[in-house]
Amino acid sequence: MVKETNHVGPSPEEIDQVSTPPVPGVDGPGRTVLVCVAWPYANGHLHLGHIAGSLLPPDIFARFQRMQGNRVLMVSGSDCHGTPIMLTAEKEGKAPSEVVDHYNAEHIKAIRDFGIAFDIFTKTTTENHERNVQDIFTTLLDQGYLEKRTTEAPYDPGAGRFLPDRYVEGTCPHCGYTDARGDQCDDCGKTLDAHELIDPHPKGAPDGRIEFRPTEHFFFLLSRFQKRLEEYVADKQPHWRPNTKNFTNNWLKEGLQDRPITRDLTWGVPIPLDGFEDKRLYVWFEAVCGYYTSAIEWAERVGKPDAWRTWWESPETESVYFLGKDNIPFHTIIWPSILMGFSDGREARGEKRLVLPYDVPANEFLNLDGKQFSKSRGIGIWVPDVLGRFDPDVVRYYLSVNMPENRDANWTWEDFVAKVNDELVDSFGNLVHRALTFTEKNFGAVPEPGTLGPDEERLVARIRDVHAEVTDDLAHSRFKKALRTIMGLASEGNRYFAASEPWRLVKEDKERAATVLHTSMFLVRSLCLMLAPYIPFATHRLWKYLGEEGAVHATAWVAALEPPTVGMKLSVPEVLFRKLDLKEILQPEAPESSAPQKKKEKPKMPTAETTNNEVTIDEFAKLDLRIATVKSVEDHPDADRLYVIKLDVGDLGERQVCAGLKKFYAPDEMVGKKVAFIANLKPAVLRGVESQGMILAGDSGDAVAFLTPEKELPAGAKIR
Ligand SMILES: [Zn+2]
Secondary structure: OOOOOOOOOOOHHHHHHHHOOOOOOOOOOOOEEEEEEOOOEOOOOOEHHHHHHHHHHHHHHHHHHHHOOOEEEEEEEEEOOOHHHHHHHHHHOOOHHHHHHHHHHHHHHHHHHOOOOOOEEEEOOOHHHHHHHHHHHHHHHHOOOEEEEEEEEEEEOOOOEEOOHHHEEEEOOOOOOOOEEOOEOOOOOOEOOHHHOEEEEEOOOOOOOOEEEEEEEEEEOHHHHHHHHHHHHHHHHHHOOHHHHHHHHHHHHHOOOOEEOEEEOOOOOEOOOOOOOOEEEOHHHHHHOHHHHHHHHHHHHOOOOOOOHHHHOOOOOEEEEEEEHHHHHHHHHHHHHHHHHHHHHHHHOOOOOOOOOOEOOEEOOEEEOOEEHHHOOOOOOEHHHHHHHOOHHHHHHHHHHOOOOOOOEEEOHHHHHHHHHHHHHHHHHHHHHHHHHHHHHHHOEOOOOOOOOHHHHHHHHHHHHHHHHHHHHHHOOOHHHHHHHHHHHHHHHHHHHHHHOHHHHHHHOHHHHHHHHHHHHHHHHHHHHHHOOOOHHHHHHHHHHOOOOOOHHHOOHHHHHOOOOOOOEOOOOOOOOOOOOHHHHHOOOOOOOOOOOOOOOOOOOOOHHHHOOOOOHHHHHOOOEEEEEEEEEEEOOOOOOOEEEEEEOHHHOEEEEEEOOOOOOOHHHHOOOEEEEEOOOOOEEEOOEEEOOEEOEEEOOOOEEEOOOOOOOOOOOEOO
């Protein structure tokens, strides 16, 4: 009998069991693996892009490595400094420390609820981080890798202080957008320097003034590491992903530039020198040091203060860094250089060198309907919200099978529901449930098999082949491919089970039925072990239904090749996954985010007031409506959905508009057409391209059509 449960996700007890890794031993057999995970900013909720890009892959990797008997330490934490956090704090009327503590706690909970098992997830505001980062700074200074230089920085004479780039606003020199920031233009997306802004002024004070004044800063002499980095990269690159290689080689080819590592700011790690009280270390410099400082903190926490050395001081350690592609150069160029310089100093004082990154499997981006998650607004974006609605395993499954490993991937609700229902529920879940309940009902335990037939021989051989292939893929961070292979085996198992008809055999040939069911339980057990890194909660429960001792995550990876023990008592399983309903997911009542839940107002019935939106003839006459001829249609350089269309509007000359018509018309179908056009719409800049007016079209929801004059009219003719 299927027992239905109403809770969506795992119980607090299961979360605790699944998300707490065992304390790794510091010696004994096995390889030493350091899993370093990019530090998310502590100024907002985690979204699914974070999970897919940098949090889920290392968890799969670390679980696999632990099951292989290796010594795994997985570290990360919240990146707490930098101006985005100061801006969030100002907006929320709080101290920066309050903001980061709040989000750090939220992130820790979300990560655990997702089944991501860190050995430590700390933050960059700890005393430990500050002390060890200052040691790195002082050591680099002593080694001659830092240099004091004077630069010009934006200064607010009204407030009497230097301003970070993000606190300077002005007009973008590229697109003319008037609210561009000193680091970037949000309209055209170009990276800027405060010097380039036209009419710069302090943020929020358009009448204020900015001066550029000299200020003294420390520069990290990155250029001095060029040769050593080239050698290091040549040594490691053979096993790097193409995107990691490309980003890194481009930086090296352009030649490394010295970079300032301090700035005029009071939120951040202080500089351990007199005369620098109003300056702090740049966040890009100190946050990457967190991989090292957090290992030291972990060792303190487990009461073995020297334990971190096992991972950091052995040249044998495989240190693997998981991150999004935007972070690659920080992990293949900057962090290795800091480590090289710091290690020179450590060696000089009789300490061991620290290990350099071994692999840097960077992911591409996960988009939501073509847009970056971080910039999207809609249902199911934020992790706390997602976890309130879905079992974490179904989300982990979809993110893994759709992982942005070598190219950007797209999240769509249709595909999410299809993959979960067809693969996880109908293929794997169905096999597990049928095989387990049928065996339990007829034998109560794993039955003794008779002689294997050719189908059983073939299936057992497939288990071995798949296990070997998956082991190699997981060791090389090919998570999507490995999962596809495992799920292929589940489908084969389903076909085997159906074709063998155990329900018929159990009446006609009990020994043959026992052979089929034993082989089926062998397959289910192997699948459970191989899927444990991907769907930790379901496999944790399944392992118990199989009557196995201990936790699946503490079981040896190679045990997937062993058949189940004859006589092992089985339990009736609860359903592992339930089907998802697309309509239910997309219903408009669904909460948009976990942020303070505002009760949705019921839609108002139309009243006289809301329907009374008549316009006068004078108001209508204000619109300059014209017939225009489409001259050319090109893709927008920076927006996938938009065309840039050039129009001939007769006496008004040529106009250019941006229009989202790609789904409805190919460029060829449009060129030469006469269309209805609003000529006096206020121009707008769409992603860097000015749009001067609007083409009118009929829109039924799924069909869109131009309005074309019924008789030949010249371009520029008025519509009234
Ligand atoms: Zn711009």
